[in-house]
Amino acid sequence: MTRYIVRRVLWGILLLILVTALMFVLFRILPTGDPARLRAGRNASPKAIAAIRHDLGLDKSLPAQFWIYMKDVFLHFNLGYSYYSNAPVRGLIAERLGATLSLMLGGAAIWLAVGLPVGVLSALRRGSRLDRVSMGTALVFVSAPEYWLGLIALYLFAADIGQVKIFPGAGSYVGLTSDPWKWFTSLLLPWLVLAAGSAAVYARLMRGSLTETMGEDYIRTARAKGLGERRVVLRHGVRSAINPILTILALDIATLLGGAILVEVVFDIHGIGLLAYTAIRHSDLLVVQGTVLLGALFVVVANIVVDIAYAYLDPRVRYS
Amino acid sequence: MSTVDDSPLLRVEDLRVEFPTEDGVVKAVDGITYEVGRGRTLGVVGESGSGKTVTAMTILGLTRAQGGRITGRILFEGRDLLSLDEGELRKVRGNEIAMIFQDPSTALHPLYKVGAQIVEAVRAHRDLSKAAARKRTIELLGLVGIPDPGNRVDDYPHEFSGGMRQRAMIAMALANEPKLLIADEPTTALDVTVQAQILALLERLRGELGMAVMIVTHDLGVVAEMADEIAVMYAGRIVEAAATETLLNSPEHPYTWGLLRSIPKLDGPRVERLEPIPGSPPSLIDPPSGCHFHPRCEYAQPDHARIDPELLPLPDDPAHKVACLLEPKVRRKLWEESV
Numbered sequence: 001m002t003r004y005i006v007r008r009v010l011w012g013i014l015l016l017i018l019v020t021a022l023m024f025v026l027f028r029i030l031p032t033g034d035p036a037r038l039r040a041g042r043n044a045s046p047k048a049i050a051a052i053r054h055d056l057g058l059d060k061s062l063p064a065q066f067w068i069y070m071k072d073v074f075l076h077f078n079l080g081y082s083y084y085s086n087a088p089v090r091g092l093i094a095e096r097l098g099a100t101l102s103l104m105l106g107g108a109a110i111w112l113a114v115g116l117p118v119g120v121l122s123a124l125r126r127g128s129r130l131d132r133v134s135m136g137t138a139l140v141f142v143s144a145p146e147y148w149l150g151l152i153a154l155y156l157f158a159a160d161i162g163q164v165k166i167f168p169g170a171g172s173y174v175g176l177t178s179d180p181w182k183w184f185t186s187l188l189l190p191w192l193v194l195a196a197g198s199a200a201v202y203a204r205l206m207r208g209s210l211t212e213t214m215g216e217d218y219i220r221t222a223r224a225k226g227l228g229e230r231r232v233v234l235r236h237g238v239r240s241a242i243n244p245i246l247t248i249l250a251l252d253i254a255t256l257l258g259g260a261i262l263v264e265v266v267f268d269i270h271g272i273g274l275l276a277y278t279a280i281r282h283s284d285l286l287v288v289q290g291t292v293l294l295g296a297l298f299v300v301v302a303n304i305v306v307d308i309a310y311a312y313l314d315p316r317v318r319y320s
Numbered sequence: 321m322s323t324v325d326d327s328p329l330l331r332v333e334d335l336r337v338e339f340p341t342e343d344g345v346v347k348a349v350d351g352i353t354y355e356v357g358r359g360r361t362l363g364v365v366g367e368s369g370s371g372k373t374v375t376a377m378t379i380l381g382l383t384r385a386q387g388g389r390i391t392g393r394i395l396f397e398g399r400d401l402l403s404l405d406e407g408e409l410r411k412v413r414g415n416e417i418a419m420i421f422q423d424p425s426t427a428l429h430p431l432y433k434v435g436a437q438i439v440e441a442v443r444a445h446r447d448l449s450k451a452a453a454r455k456r457t458i459e460l461l462g463l464v465g466i467p468d469p470g471n472r473v474d475d476y477p478h479e480f481s482g483g484m485r486q487r488a489m490i491a492m493a494l495a496n497e498p499k500l501l502i503a504d505e506p507t508t509a510l511d512v513t514v515q516a517q518i519l520a521l522l523e524r525l526r527g528e529l530g531m532a533v534m535i536v537t538h539d540l541g542v543v544a545e546m547a548d549e550i551a552v553m554y555a556g557r558i559v560e561a562a563a564t565e566t567l568l569n570s571p572e573h574p575y576t577w578g579l580l581r582s583i584p585k586l587d588g589p590r591v592e593r594l595e596p597i598p599g600s601p602p603s604l605i606d607p608p609s610g611c612h613f614h615p616r617c618e619y620a621q622p623d624h625a626r627i628d629p630e631l632l633p634l635p636d637d638p639a640h641k642v643a644c645l646l647e648p649k650v651r652r653k654l655w656e657e658s659v
Contacts, residue, residue: 217426224380224421225441225492226414229406236429315476316430 004319005308012300019296020073023289024066033283035083056083069286079293080286084279089290092275098175100271103263104256106187107194108249115199116245119206120238126211135207138200150193150266157189171268190267194260198252205248209241216240243313247306254302258295327398328355329532330379330500335392337374337383344605348374350556351392353631356500361526361533363543363564365579366553369601372536375553376502380419381409396500415445418493422505424485428477434488435461435473441495460491465521483514490521497529504536519546540579544568552576555602555612558631562640572634572642572651574617577658611645619646619654 036053037044053059057068072078079089118138122131141149156162158169172186213219214237222236223229259273268274272291279287310317337349349371356362366372377383379394379401394401396417401409413419421427429437438457442448448456454473461469464487477485486506493501503522507515523546526533535543543550544564551561552575560573571577578597599616602608611629614620624645631643644651 217421217423218429220377220382221421221427221437221489221492222429223382223385224413224419226410226412226444227440228410239431240429314431316478 001311001319005304008304008307012304015300016293016296017070017074020070020289020293021066023292024069027285027289028062035283035285038283039083069289073293079290082279082284082287084282084284084287089287092287093272093290093294096271096275097257099173099269100257100259100264100273102176102183102187103190103194103260103269103271104253106191107198107256107260107263108253110191110195111199111202112249114195115202116206116242118199119203120210120233122203122207123210123214123241124233126207131207134203138203141196141200142204144197146193146197146262147266149196150190150263153189153193154266170266173267173269187269190263190269193266194256194263202245202249205245206241209244210237213237213241243310246309246313250302250306250309251299254298255295257298259291329358329360329397330356330534331393331395332375332379333393333395335375335378335394336390337371337378338389339387340389341605346604347556347607348388348604349378350604350607352551352553352556352558354551354558354561356532356534357548358499359526359530359532360549361535361543361547363540363547363550364534364536364553365538365540365543365550367538367601369555369604370553371556371604372538372553373504376419376504376534376536379502380413380417381406382419411445414441414493414498415496416498417500417502418496418498419502419504420486420489420493420506423509424489425477425482425509427489428485430477433474433476434480434485435475438473438488438492438495441492445496456495457491460494461488463494463525464488464491465517466491481514482510483517486510486514486518487521490518490525494525494529498531500532500534501526502534502536505538506535507542508537508539515542522546539583540568541583552579555607556604557612557643558641559613559644560642561631562637566637566640570652571655572640572648573613573644574619574646574651574654575613577655578616581658611643619650621645 036049036056036058039052039056040049050059057065060068069080072080077090079093081088082092118134122134125131154161154169157164157167159165159167159172160169162169167189168182168186172182174182174186176183214233219232219236222232227236257272259271259276261273261277263269264271264273265277272294276288276291278284279291307319311319332355333353334351335349335353336347336351339346339348352371352375354362364372364375374383374388378388378390379396381401381404383390384406390402392402396412401412404412428434435454435457438460439450439453442453442456443450446453458469458473461473466472466484466487472480472484477488480488501522506522507518510518519542522533522535525531533546535547537543540550547564549561550564550567551558552567552573553559554575560567560571560576567576568580571580575597578595581595582597584594597616598618602612602615608615608625610623610625610627611617611620614624617624627645629643629645631641634640634642634648646654
């Protein structure tokens with residue numbers, strides 16, 4: 001088991017190095033704005049631009065830039081400095097991780113709390129009105145893009161522009177530590193918007209997975225023992241059906257930690273997603289690379305965590 | 321049969337189980353009647369799709385969840401199980417009537433320890449502490465011949481062999497000392513050597529615990545040794561029922577003949593070919609008219625496609641019942657010629 005974990009971690013690091021290298025190459029091959037020119041502002045003299053280029057290290061050869069960047073990232077965990085604001089990328093990310101984390105945790109809690117029970121009930125009463133209504137609703141929310149849903153939510157419920165002014169609108173996010181109540185209320189709409197699509201997806205996943213499990217022989221055994229239907233479903237059915245869903249959950253969480261771009265942009269929440277979005281618009285390459293690398297890191301870690309968790313969730317899984 | 325209480329432990333009367341499907345109504349069980357006496361063993365024999373498993377599952381109410389339409393009566397100690405609600409039936413399941421299944425590798429929950437699954441069965445019907453239930457579980461595992469039960473109780477099903485899993489299933493079934501054990505193809509998924517062990521185990525436990533056993537199987541060989549009576553099912557009906565000895569020695573129904581001829585004989589000549597029954601089991605949605613077996617019966621007469629035979633006792637042996645349109649004399653002659 002330990003050997004397995006060590007091997008997985010080493011592969012994960014290699015993967016991150018490859019991702020970083022690929023990003024570096026991609027961002028320099030693809031046509032983007034010249035960071036030095038953008039930084040210098042309008043009507044800057046060529047001399048000023050050259051000076052900035054020198055300061056940012058952009059006058060060095062690409063291989064040299066690559067080597068310096070990789071060394072900084074993997075040996076010193078230094079992601080470089082924003083071309084745009086001079087702030088260290090690591091600091092920018094650290095500052096915003098809290099908002100993204102808040103958004104993700106609340107959203108995930110809601111979509112699990114709604115999606116899983118709906119999925120279970122739909123699986124048990126397939127073809128019933130409840131099943132058809134919930135699966136139909138699920139289809140709507142799966143199909144609705146988050147930015148559209150977000151704008152609709154703001155239009156309907158935001159305190160500033162809404163028809164029914166009940167929730168704080170865009171840009172109202174504050175950190176948990178500064179004002180817990182305001183943190184909570186400002187995140188309610190973003191949470192609901194983020195959770196809507198995923199709740200629908202998880203309801204469908206749970207329905208499918210549990211439907212399959214309830215046809216297993218060991219469910220018949222559980223009934224033949226004389227267990228109550230509730231216990232049969234929860235302890236015998238859901239216990240098996242939930243395993244594949246946990247895998248997907250871990251990856252979804254990892255992806256969201258890399259920034260829930262659309263929701264953060266619509267609600268003006270200063271998280272990783274908004275940071276990445278702004279950085280892309282400013283050709284702030286090092287910040288973009290930093291956020292992408294962060295996302296890749298979370299996905300790699302989530303994969304390893306899932307594999308290790310599986311050894312505990314399913315006794316048949318053993319790594320050697 | 322006991323002189324004190326002459327009523328059978330289980331009496332199934334005119335049981336019908338139908339499943340509505342998109343293609344039509346599947347008549348899985350089409351009006352069958354049989355009895356299991358206290359401490360007796362009944363073998364129910366038939367091909368796949370003959371309704372034998374559905375019959376067994378229906379006794380425990382396990383076909384209710386599948387949307388089956390069920391009519392008739394299932395009298396267990398005089399009480400009609402079909403009239404019980406889900407909660408009352410649950411008190412019977414795994415308690416007074418227990419069941420084991422064909423494939424022990426899928427019948428146990430893969431994510432729970434074997435012992436925990438048996439503990440759950442014990443505690444479903446008895447108010448025992450976890451420790452006491454665990455103690456009883458270890459006893460049960462020992463009873464069914466699991467070596468070192470004190471340690472194996474904490475194994476997961478995948479750490480057991482196929483035979484051990486079926487033993488564990490039997491231990492689970494015996495947890496509450498049922499009066500009737502239903503075994504649905506208990507040996508089909510097992511190696512031949514293990515099959516014999518499991519049958520011997522069931523036979524021993526039946527003697528020790530004094531329970532009645534109903535064995536459902538496609539293999540006459542399985543029940544030949546163990547059953548007191550045998551009922552042969554075809555297309556959802558019982559076509560012949562008799563004491564085991566009688567059924568094996570003087571079978572009356574051409575379908576039973578076919579089953580007997582398809583069993584290899586150890587003392588027969590090596591070159592002898594097994595005779596399969598021609599054709600395949602009929603559709604239960606649209607079964608053949610008249611005698612359901614007539615399309616596969618080599619002795620069928622034209623009017624057998626019209627007349628539906630009843631399961632009737634033989635004049636000289638009322639315990640031997642058969643549903644065949646051939647004249648008894650003709651049948652006797654055909655069977656004697658063929659052996």
